[in-house]
Amino acid sequence: MSNSDSVENASYKVFTVCNLAYLPKALVLAESLAAFNHTKLKIFIFDKKIEGDLPHDLADFEWVEDLGLENFSHYAFKYDITEFSTSLKPWLALRLLESAQKVIFLDPDTCLFNSLDPILNLLDKEEVILTPHYVTPHPEGDVGMMRFGSFNLGFFAVNSSSESVRFLNWWNERCLDLCYFETQFGLSTDQKWVSIAPCFFPKLHISFDLGFNVAFWNAHERVVSVNPQGGYLINNQYSLIFFHFSSFDEKNPDLLSKREFADRETGRTDYSELAHRYNKSLQRLKIPISKTRYGFDYMSNGDYVSPTLRRAYASVLNDLPRGHDPFDSNGPVAAFAKKNYLISDKSGYQPTGFGDIESNRSKFVIVNKLMKMALYALGPNRFMNFSRLLVYLSSFRLNRDMWKL
Numbered sequence: 001m002s003n004s005d006s007v008e009n010a011s012y013k014v015f016t017v018c019n020l021a022y023l024p025k026a027l028v029l030a031e032s033l034a035a036f037n038h039t040k041l042k043i044f045i046f047d048k049k050i051e052g053d054l055p056h057d058l059a060d061f062e063w064v065e066d067l068g069l070e071n072f073s074h075y076a077f078k079y080d081i082t083e084f085s086t087s088l089k090p091w092l093a094l095r096l097l098e099s100a101q102k103v104i105f106l107d108p109d110t111c112l113f114n115s116l117d118p119i120l121n122l123l124d125k126e127e128v129i130l131t132p133h134y135v136t137p138h139p140e141g142d143v144g145m146m147r148f149g150s151f152n153l154g155f156f157a158v159n160s161s162s163e164s165v166r167f168l169n170w171w172n173e174r175c176l177d178l179c180y181f182e183t184q185f186g187l188s189t190d191q192k193w194v195s196i197a198p199c200f201f202p203k204l205h206i207s208f209d210l211g212f213n214v215a216f217w218n219a220h221e222r223v224v225s226v227n228p229q230g231g232y233l234i235n236n237q238y239s240l241i242f243f244h245f246s247s248f249d250e251k252n253p254d255l256l257s258k259r260e261f262a263d264r265e266t267g268r269t270d271y272s273e274l275a276h277r278y279n280k281s282l283q284r285l286k287i288p289i290s291k292t293r294y295g296f297d298y299m300s301n302g303d304y305v306s307p308t309l310r311r312a313y314a315s316v317l318n319d320l321p322r323g324h325d326p327f328d329s330n331g332p333v334a335a336f337a338k339k340n341y342l343i344s345d346k347s348g349y350q351p352t353g354f355g356d357i358e359s360n361r362s363k364f365v366i367v368n369k370l371m372k373m374a375l376y377a378l379g380p381n382r383f384m385n386f387s388r389l390l391v392y393l394s395s396f397r398l399n400r401d402m403w404k405l
Contacts, residue, residue: 012102012120015042015092017064017085020050020292025108025245027285028278030059032112032242043108044092046085048295052288064088067095076296077326077333078314078397079179080307084296086190087179089153090172097160097168107154109245110213111278114231118209118241119157126205127164129157130194134218135208139262144217147183149191151206154244155213156194167201180314184391185398210234215244220262224270232274245278253279301329306344309337311396312403319405339404 014033018026023045030041041059049063065072069091076084089105096103102123104116122129130151138144158164174193181189198204211234214222224240227233232240247257253275255264297305305327313326313333326333337343357364375383393399 011100012039012104012123013042013096013100014039014104014106014116015044015096016106016108017044017046017089017092018108019047019081019085019294020045020290021294022108023290024282024286025248027055027058027287028111028281029106029108031281031285033116034058036112036115038112038116042096044088046081046088046296047292050289050292050295052292054289055287073326074317075176077305078310078317080181080310081294081296083179083181083189086153087175089156089190090168090175093156093158094165094168094172097158097165101160102157103159104157105153105155106242107244107246109248110154110242111245111281112242113240113274114211114242116241118239119212122205122207123157123159126203127159127161128167128201128204129207130204131155131207131209131213134221135210136221139220148188149193150195151191152213152215152217152244153191153194154215154246155242163201163203167197167204170200171197180395180397182395184394209238209241211238211241213242213244214240215246216257216259216261216264217246219256219264219268219271224274226273243274243278245275248275248278248282250279250282296327299327299329299334303329303334303337304344306342308396309342309344312336312340312342314397315400316403316405336403336405340402 016026016029023043026041026043030043033039033041043059043061044064044067045061046064049065054061065076069075069088075087079087093103093105102120104119119129130153132150133145133148133152158168171190171193175190178187179189180187186192198206210218210222214224214234222234223236225233225236227239234240245256247259249255249258254267254272256268256271256275257264299305313336316336320332320336324332328334334343374386378386396402
């Protein structure tokens with residue numbers, strides 16, 4: 001029996017998680033799986049269930065609210081979409097292992113360029129497979145890995161061994177409780193937890209195959225070329241299995257990602273063909289239902305659930321009545337939000353980042369002047385302690401005394 005035959009007959013499942021807006025990306029992944037005759041992709045939709053056409057010929061779909069997770073609405077409310085969808089990855093993997101020998105998770109913005117057979121075969125002897133963000137020290141320092149975690153959990157693979165289940169149960173408990181993106185407190189959704197997992201699970205397999213999980217964050221160590229035998233090579237040595245198109249720039253595919261990375265502005269021509277192929281598939285697979293706004297961003301009357309309200313809710317969750325619906329605009333959470341001035345308009349929230357510095361330059365001038373005044377008033381040592389206090393206060397969920405019930 002050939003290698004591919006053994007993989008074909010093995011019981012395995014591949015899954016991803018996304019909201020409706022990310023569905024076209026998940027469909028590109030599904031199509032790439034089908035191109036290599038793999039099992040149909042399982043897509044768990046993290047959004048409020050609505051009517052709409054889904055391409056069931058391409059993937060199997062399940063709405064997360066139909067899965068029977070206890071206190072489901074509490075997680076949907078306390079977490080934003082990124083935190084929520086990543087928080088249930090180990091829980092979903094455990095669920096899939098009830099009927100499969102092997103389970104592979106891939107982020108919705110990944111795409112296969114070769115068969116997953118090497119990973120499936122590796123699971124015959126390894127129980128949990130992880131990939132580091134990169135394996136060569138970054139020329140600009142490794143602070144990013146310190147912030148976001150050693151391993152990129154846009155991919156992981158497990159088999160049905162007792163050790164795999166023990167790992168997933170450990171990870172699941174922590175993700176359900178603390179899957180926040182708060183890097184100032186050492187939390188980076190589901191990823192940072194797994195940075196410490198090798199301390200507890202010595203059988204974790206860390207793959208150094210550079211053809212797995214290629215992305216902008218490891219561009220400094222991975223060069224793409226065409227394989228004369230078909231497909232692509234990384235560094236003329238490793239077959240490119242899948243590429244992770246994180247923060248993909250649809251308007252400028254030659255730039256690959258909206259995030260900064262090695263040689264982004266000067267151009268990575270070796271990545272261009274992959275990026276254009278991916279973008280072409282992405283535009284072709286856009287469907288009407290993917291234009292729906294994220295359902296768990298709104299209360300039942302349409303009021304916007306702001307990030308501040310989510311964190312405040314997490315702070316008082318244990319003090320609220322059992323069995324409450326946080327999305328009920330006539331319920332206790334809505335009353336709590338009004339009492340604490342946490343009701344927002346319906347325009348939504350746009351996070352700011354380094355790219356917004358120039359447009360907010362005048363505000364920085366004002367803030368800097370106020371900080372200098374505080375420095376003068378407090379003195380350098382008290383000012384340093386005041387600055388540390390501001391970091392602590394930046395997480396509203398840790399400041400229960402701020403909120404009135």
